Amino acid sequence: MMDPVTFYEQHLSGWMGPVIVYRAVGKYSPAELRRWLTAADRGQVLTVLVGAASGRQPVMTRLAEAYRLYAGLERRPRLGGVLIAERHVVTGAEHHRMQDKQAAGCEFFVSQVCYDLDHTRTVLSDYAYACRDRGIAPRPTVVTLAPCGSAKTLEFMSWLGIDVPRWLRTEILRSDDPLTESYDQCRTNARALIAFCRRLGLPFGINVESLTNRKVEIEASIGLAHEIRCLLDRRAR
Amino acid sequence: MMDPVTFYEQHLSGWMGPVIVYRAVGKYSPAELRRWLTAADRGQVLTVLVGAASGRQPVMTRLAEAYRLYAGLERRPRLGGVLIAERHVVTGAEHHRMQDKQAAGCEFFVSQVCYDLDHTRTVLSDYAYACRDRGIAPRPTVVTLAPCGSAKTLEFMSWLGIDVPRWLRTEILRSDDPLTESYDQCRTNARALIAFCRRLGLPFGINVESLTNRKVEIEASIGLAHEIRCLLDRRAR
Numbered sequence: 001m002m003d004p005v006t007f008y009e010q011h012l013s014g015w016m017g018p019v020i021v022y023r024a025v026g027k028y029s030p031a032e033l034r035r036w037l038t039a040a041d042r043g044q045v046l047t048v049l050v051g052a053a054s055g056r057q058p059v060m061t062r063l064a065e066a067y068r069l070y071a072g073l074e075r076r077p078r079l080g081g082v083l084i085a086e087r088h089v090v091t092g093a094e095h096h097r098m099q100d101k102q103a104a105g106c107e108f109f110v111s112q113v114c115y116d117l118d119h120t121r122t123v124l125s126d127y128a129y130a131c132r133d134r135g136i137a138p139r140p141t142v143v144t145l146a147p148c149g150s151a152k153t154l155e156f157m158s159w160l161g162i163d164v165p166r167w168l169r170t171e172i173l174r175s176d177d178p179l180t181e182s183y184d185q186c187r188t189n190a191r192a193l194i195a196f197c198r199r200l201g202l203p204f205g206i207n208v209e210s211l212t213n214r215k216v217e218i219e220a221s222i223g224l225a226h227e228i229r230c231l232l233d234r235r236a237r
Numbered sequence: 238m239m240d241p242v243t244f245y246e247q248h249l250s251g252w253m254g255p256v257i258v259y260r261a262v263g264k265y266s267p268a269e270l271r272r273w274l275t276a277a278d279r280g281q282v283l284t285v286l287v288g289a290a291s292g293r294q295p296v297m298t299r300l301a302e303a304y305r306l307y308a309g310l311e312r313r314p315r316l317g318g319v320l321i322a323e324r325h326v327v328t329g330a331e332h333h334r335m336q337d338k339q340a341a342g343c344e345f346f347v348s349q350v351c352y353d354l355d356h357t358r359t360v361l362s363d364y365a366y367a368c369r370d371r372g373i374a375p376r377p378t379v380v381t382l383a384p385c386g387s388a389k390t391l392e393f394m395s396w397l398g399i400d401v402p403r404w405l406r407t408e409i410l411r412s413d414d415p416l417t418e419s420y421d422q423c424r425t426n427a428r429a430l431i432a433f434c435r436r437l438g439l440p441f442g443i444n445v446e447s448l449t450n451r452k453v454e455i456e457a458s459i460g461l462a463h464e465i466r467c468l469l470d471r472r473a474r
Contacts, residue, residue, distance in 0.1 A: 166362070167362035
């Protein structure tokens with residue numbers, strides 16, 4: 001797989017907007033990480049440091065080590081953290097983890113792909129109220145949505161650890177048009193999340209991804225991003 | 238607590254519509270149950286036989302025994318069964334239980350109070366598809382909604398085993414107006430359930446209850462029932 005930095009340097013040179021570069025820190029030595037962080041264009045680049053997917057994976061730099069390294073730099077891009085609602089179901093502590101990351105310099109959060117709306121609302125709620133109770137401002141939190149066009153993509157989502165309510169799994173698997181099923185649910189979830197975050201007073205954003213390189217899923221994700229842009233504009237007025 | 242039959246006989250004598258009388262079968266001997274079932278006015282009365290809330294409760298008649306007794310009667314009211322989405326989360330087998338009850342004479346189902354929309358959709362989906370796969374017609378399924386006006390009612394709901402997503406628990410507990418919070422969510426869930434059951438081709442109804450005898454909760458449940466009636470009429474056209 002191409003390194004995100006290579007992709008950014010070779011294929012996005014004409015792009016003038018902000019760029020978020022994910023760094024799977026385990027793949028780099030501390031020296032490599034430090035070099036890239038120090039050299040990154042702070043006017044355009046933000047970064048999200050990501051830990052290993054499992055404890056068994058061999059790593060060159062641990063996430064805690066990368067955060068310490070980041071904290072010691074004078075020149076560095078703005079930092080974001082990952083938020084996983086599924087982990088919150090198990091530990092009930094993801095909101096504490098977010099606050100720790102915030103204390104370590106995170107200025108925003110990006111969620112894993114959301115299909116279980118209640119799990120996502122619960123972690124956002126726990127985070128927002130924990131910030132309120134401690135008198136600190138919550139950081140902008142970006143929830144990720146992604147259409148799912150096939151049983152194969154659904155399988156990949158399970159492998160990624162994304163919770164999908166069973167009724168929706170069934171609809172996607174049984175439907176003649178799984179992409180439309182999942183697309184409709186992503187739009188419904190976007191509506192609910194926009195209303196929820198606004199009521200909660202939590203600064204938020206919505207990120208739309210394609211989980212695969214299938215053309216229909218990429219096009220659906222572009223369509224979904226446009227629709228959500230309209231939802232956000234309409235309700236903001 | 239007043240026996241439902243006493244309430245029906247003493248306070249609903251002027252009511253001409255159908256009546257569903259719940260029978261907690263463990264409280265009666267087989268002879269008492271048989272006597273009431275045989276005497277019930279089949280033109281007006283439907284019944285739901287309910288088992289003990291826990292295995293430790295001493296019972297005069299077990300649910301399986303009550304179903305066998307019912308099956309042997311010549312004169313008997315129409316029968317409905319209880320459906321518990323929360324049990325489905327643990328066992329994954331509530332839809333099989335529904336099909337067994339259907340084979341034993343159940344002509345409809347009524348759910349426990351629904352606050353976890355995904356859990357409810359999952360059991361309805363599993364039931365509808367299981368019926369489709371076996372070529373049998375699904376029975377009408379009535380989903381129960383009930384507004385919750387206070388922390389005390391929420392506590393009672395936990396005691397009843399009703400799953401409430403944590404973000405919603407938090408909103409109810411933190412809100413200055415918990416009744417409106419829960420009412421809004423009940424209406425949102427009603428909308429989602431109506432659309433879901435129609436797409437699924439599952440015959441359905443919605444039952445609105447008050448969980449307590451508090452006047453504000455009773456009035457809210459009446460208001461909710463009216464609103465849901467309008468939703469059903471509007472979308473049916």
